[in-house]
Amino acid sequence: MSSRGEHHTVQLSVLLDRESASEKISGPDILYGEANQSKKGEDFTLIKMGQPRVPGDEGSSFSVFAIFDGHNGSQAAIFSKEHLLDNILAAIPPDLDRDDWVAALPRALVAGFVKTDKDFLEMGKNSGTTVTFVIIEGWIITAASVGDSRCIFESAEGDIYYLSADHRLECNEEERIRITSRGGEVGRLNTGGGAEIGPIRCWPGGLCLSRSIGDMDTGPLIVPVPHVKQVKMSSGGGRLIISSDGVWDALSAEKAFECCQGMPPEAAAAQVVKAAIEPKGIRDDTTCIVIDILPREKPAAPLPQPKRQTKRVLKSMFKKKTSESTSQTDKYNVEPDIVEELYEEESAMLSERLDTKYPLCNMFRLFTCAICQVDMKPGEGISIHAESPNPENSRPWDGPFLCSSCQEKKESMEGKRGVPRYNSDSD
Incomplete structure (x- = not known):
């Protein structure tokens, strides 16, 4: 996450082994606070602390923080809050050790988001929701997002990192290209006299987002596949801010951190919301969660530590991970002081x-759908490699496998069929 010239990809197993081998490094303390100013009542949060990764083992815990910003009603946000975590955890094979469990999270988040969307659309509701979903396990943060809520992280070293991507069509050219290349239309609302107003939207449906959970009336081009980012913090920890777009429409990342610097999390969350709505009043549901991730031997406040008089670095939201790797593990034997x-x-x-790009034993259960987790008979599953555009890469015998229903969902999402995401009758 440093600049391109300085970036190194480190094997996850190396990082975790180094952490567990160091007697000086223990799991962090996690403190949080949340605040909300409601206009439409469509923002919801999910906070779960100390969830056991291994049932009955309190030492194998992780924490979950999420914001669901609904639109066109609150049904999709409420449904996602109630079911998304269970769907994510169901997509992780049992009996994985910690290294493999953490490495499996990105794929499980994708499966959980898509299953939640699939299940909600079967209810025939037109509501939709953005989701920013964060799992903290030890010093590892894994964030998944669809829509325009954001998760940003300020390290103890004073750098700011985006852990989410913004799927608002107005500012994401890649998503506009994706939609138009598959036959969708992107543009502003035409008033009839040739004048165009408002944000860039996707048609049909008129949604200004390119990814969400729900939104049955928008067709297959609005997808629930999340952006996923996983980072390892330095041993100094840092502060996370997760907020709905009511905050980010008014505040930059730097302003959000500056306005609450030195405050404990609960006061900090309230201050971020206050700073967002003060200039023009409340125009949208405005929700904020502030999480401090702290070394146990250090005091809880103030966080972050005072900076040197140098300009902070704002990391790019759309920075691509390089494929560079190294086998020189000796250079990583000391605890890093960067994210x-x-x-x-x-x-x-x-x-x-x-x-999957990483070797995991028993990563894919051959007779279980990788999305909905339904058991299948031998030969029923459809490999995701079965229809590879490159015949040389076609591996129809290789997992993961999907049931016929989830295969149809995948084809619809990937623009292979001009059909609605689901044809369920509305209630």
């Missing part, structure tokens, strides 16, 4: 996101 990127993937193609 290190472990994984980042932005692709909206479900087949690409379900594939």
Whole structure:
């Protein structure tokens, strides 16, 4: 996550082994606070602390923080809050050790988002929701996002990192290209006299976002496949801010951190919301969660530590992870003092996101759908590699496998069929 010339990809197993081998480094303390000013009542949060990765083992815990910003009603946001975490965890094979569990999170997040979307659309509701979903396990942060809520991180060293991507069509050219290349239309609302007003939207449906959960009426081009980013913090920890677009429409990342510097998390969250709505009043649901991730031997406040008189570095939202790797593990034997990127993937193609780039034993259960987790008979599953555009890469015998329903969902999302995302009758 440093500049391109300085960036190094480090194997996850190396990082985790180094952490566990160091007697000086223990799991962090996590403190949080949340605040909200409601206008439409469509923002919801999910906070779960100390969730056991291994049932009955309190030492294997992780924490979850999420914001669901609904639109066209609150049904999709409420449904996602109630079911998304369970769907993510169901996509992780049982009995994985910690290294493999953490490495499996990105694929499981993709599967969980898509299953939640699929299940909600079967209810025939037109509501939709953005989601920013964060799992903290030890010093590892894994964030998944669809829509325009954001998660940003300020390290103890004073750098600011975007852990989410913004899927608002107005500012994301890649998503506009993706939609138009598959036959969709992108443009502003035409008033009839030739004048165009408002933000750039996708048609049909008129949604200004390119990814969400729900939104049955928008067709297959609005997808639930999340951007996923995984980083390892330095041992100094840092502060996370997760907020709905009511905050980011008014504040930059730097302003959000500056306005609450030195405050404990609960006061900080309230201050961010206050700073966002003060200039023009409340125009949208405005929700903020502030999380301090602290070394246990250090006091809880103030965080972040005072900076040297140098300009902070704002990391690019759309920075691509390089494929560079190194076998010189000796150079990583000391605890780093910077945030290190472990994984980042932005692709909206479900087949690409379900594939794996890391070797994991029993990663794919051959007779279980990789999305909905339904058990299948031998031979029923359809490999995600079965329809590879490159015949040389076609591996129809190789997993992961999808059931026929989820295969149809994948084809619809990837623009292979001009059909709605679901044809369920509305209630």
